[in-house]
Amino acid sequence: MSFKLFMLQTLGKIRPVEKIEAERQLLLNDYNEFISVEKSDELKDFIELENYINSDSFSKKKKEIEALHFKGSTEYNQLNEFKKLSKAKHITSYFATAGSETLRRFEKFRDSEKLKEYYSLKDYTEDGEYKKEKSELQKQVFKGSVEWNHYQEFKKLEKSKPLKAYLELENSSALQDHETFEKSEKLKRFLVLRDLNGKSKEELKELKSLKSDSQIKSYFRFEKSLKFKYYHEIKGSHTLARFNELKEMINSDEYKKRKAWLEDKQKYEKSETHKKYVHFKQLTSDGEIKFYLSYEKSRSYKNYLDVKESFDLKRYYELKEITESKKFLEHKAYLEDQKKWEKTEEYAKQQKYLEMKKLPHLVRYFKYKGSNAFDFITQNEVIFEDNFTAGLNKEKWSTLGYWAEKLVKENFSQSGDLQAYTDGKNIVTGKDGVKIQIRKERVKGKFWNPAAGFTPHEFQYSSGLLSTGKSFWFEEGTIEAKIRFNPVKETASLFFLLGEKASPQLNIIETGAKNRMGLLENKNGKVEFTGISISNLKKGDYIFAFEKTANRVKWLINEKLLFEIPANSIEFPMHLNLSSLVINEIHSGLPVNFEILWVRCYKRK
16 A cells, blocks of 8 residues: 555545546647637737737827816817907908909909900010010021021032932932842852962853953942942931931921011011000900909908908918817817717727726636646647547557467467456447456467467456557657546456566556556566555546656656656557456456546657
8 A cells, every 4th residue: 555645645636537637628728729819810909909008108198188178278279369360350351342243343354365365465565575576577587597508508418429429329220230230149159259269270261251241340340430439428328318308398388388488578567476466455445454453453452462362361261160160169079078088099999908808718818828837738749549439449459469469369368367368359448438348258268378388278257458569659758548446356457568578567557456556577587566556546537647758757646646767677669558357256246347438648749
C-alpha cells in the first residue's frame, strides 16, 4: 500500500475523473474559442475601442464636450453680431434700393447687347485701338510686304541653273532609262570585269566589247553630265523644298486674295474699323444709354454699389445663412442641451466598449491571454488515440500478441496461466469503450513451456489481449488511458509497454492480485519490480498516465504524479498492450471485465 496515494486520496488531491475530463473538454472548447476570437474582427474592434476609450484624446474630447455652453460660444456671438448689422443704416438703405423698379430697369439694360456693344465700341474708339488699326490699314501695301518678299525669293530660285536642270530631268524618260539601265545585268557584268584582277583572254575580249557598247557609253556620259550633277545636288535639298513651298504659297487662293487686298486703295473705307466708328457715334445719342449713364452716377446707386460688395453685406448674408441654418439651430440646441455628452458618438463607443467588455467569450479570451493554460494543447499533438465506440479498429489493434504473431501466428499463454487467449472473441466494444472479458469456459490453446516449447493445452478460462505491435510504437511523450479500476484478486489485468524484448516491461497499470504501477525487469532469471502500489486506490474510473522524456519516466493517476525514475534503461521504442489473465480459480463475478474507456498518446511538437 502506498502511503503517498493514501494521503492524496485522504486529502482529496486525486480529483474525480469526470471533473478532469469536463475541465479538459472545457479547456479545449475555450482554446478553440480563444483561437476563433483571436482571429476575429470583433476582437480587433474591441481592442481599437479599448485603446480609444483609454486614450488622452477620448478623455480630452469628453471634457471639451461637457464644457460646451451656448452663452459665450461662437454661435452666441454670431447671433448678436447679426442683430446689429440688421439695424445698420447703410444696410437698410441698400435693401431699399435693391428692391426698387429703377434698379431693376437699370440692371435689365445693363445686360443688354446694346450696352455691351456701346462699351465695347467706346473702349475700341477711345483706347487707341481704332486709331492704330486705321493707321495700320493705310500703311499696308504689297511692295515691301512679306508676300512681296516671298514672290521675289521664288523668282530668284526659279532662275537658278541647278534648279532648272533638276526640273528638266525630274520624271524625264532620260532619267528613267538611266536608272533602269543602272540595275541591268549588262552594267553589272561590265563593272565586275572592269574591277577584276588577272583577267583571262575571254574576259578581256568581253570587257572590250562592253566598253564599245552604246548603252554603256550613253550611261557613263549621262552619269558625268553637269545636268545630272545638278540633279543630285538639288534632289532632297533645302533649296528644292523651299522652291516647292514658295510655289504652292504663291499659287494659293489665299495668297492671291491677300495680294489683291494689299494693292486696294479703298481698303480703309471698306474695313470693319470704319464701320465700328460710325456705329459708335450712333449709339452715343441713344435714349436708353443716356438713362443708364445718368443712373449710374446717382447717390443711391453709389451706396448700393458700396454696400453690395462690402464686407458688412457679405457678413450680413453670411450670418443670416448661418443663424437660420438647420446646422446652427441644431448646434444651438445642442449647446443648450444638458445631456449632450450622452448623445455623442464617443459616449456610444464607450457604452459599446463596456458592453463588449462583459461578453463572456471576450472575458475568457483575456483571462487566457498571456497565460500558460493552453501549453499542453499547443505544445503536444495526438499521435495515437481510440475510444473503441466504432468497434475494434484492426488497423490500430491486433488481437494477437507481438511475439505470438511473429512466432506461431496464434496466441499462447505462459506457464501457470489458467486462461487461453482467443483471437478477439473476448474483446467487446461499445459506447463505453472496450472490455477484455475473462470467461469460464473450456478453450483449447497453447502455452509456452521453456523445456518443451509451444504445447497444446485445454484451459478452463478464456480471455483476450490487444497489441499495437504492428501499427504503433511509442518513443517519447505521454500515454493516457481512462480505465475502470475494479480489481479481481484471482486475475491480473494490465496496460503495459514492451519493446522488442520481454524485459523490461512498463506497467502503466496492473490490477488484480497485485495493484501497482511501475517497471518489471528480468534480472538474472529473477523478476524485479520497481514502482508503487495502488492497492488502496478506491474503485472507479481513473486516467492512468505514463510520461517519458529524455531524462525521466513518470507514472500518474488523474494528473497526479505518483512515481518516477530515470529513463536510462528505457531508451527504445515500445508498443502498447492490454490483457487479462487468470492466476487462480474464480468462484464468482464472472465474466470478469477489464474495461478501458479510451487510450490516447501525445508527443511534443
